[in-house]
Amino acid sequence: MYITNWEEFQKAVEDLYIASPELTRYVHTFHRSDGDLVLKVTDDRTNIKYKTNQMTDLKKFINLNNVLMLKMMNKEMADEDTVIPDAVPVAVKSAIPEVKTVSSPKQTPKSKKGKKRR
């Protein structure tokens, strides 16, 4: 039941969730050594899966996590204006040596540099 197109997967997931919000659960597994990300959404009756190894899908995946969690909590999207202080404690930052501290401010404004290289 693997879907290969992200748009299709997203739509199928949202439909499934609307159909059975109490039973649907969302699982994702990541094999770091293989570089494989597998997403599965199921309500114990039907099953939808998506597999990828592309970094380009990462942003969409994070966005989907956000959307699904909002649905699960039955919450509306928060205002973009509300100030969310950098919630990651210092201990976490020191534990992630790979994360460049410069990268976090760059991600909030949409940088056009990456997109023009097509």
Next chain:
Amino acid sequence: MKDLDVLAFTVELGEFYEKSKTAGTVSVTMKRMTAPRLVMTSKVKKVMPKGGELVVENPTRDDVKYPCLVRAVYRKQKISTIVQYNFILVSPDDFDRFQNAYSTIIRAYMDSLKKKDRSKKAKKVSK
């Protein structure tokens, strides 16, 4: 099964990803805490998770906000957390903090995914 608070969970999750660099898989599950599940949890832990009372008392209301259960497994280790809706409107609630920390962890550790293959496109441009 270790039950942690939202930020401690993300820290542990980061450690799981760190450990999984050489072998093994990290899997994360998310689902809504439904009324029956909340009742079960309150019986087991003797304490109702925050936000749970509203759900249990109002089974028919549409605008009730549910807590969300998140679990992570790495080999034999299991951790879990409950993300609740905060009624204080101005301060960032559990959900915002969790999403922030969680997306940071993901971006940091899912680095073994393949980047876009540009070599073919570069060849096309040069023609």
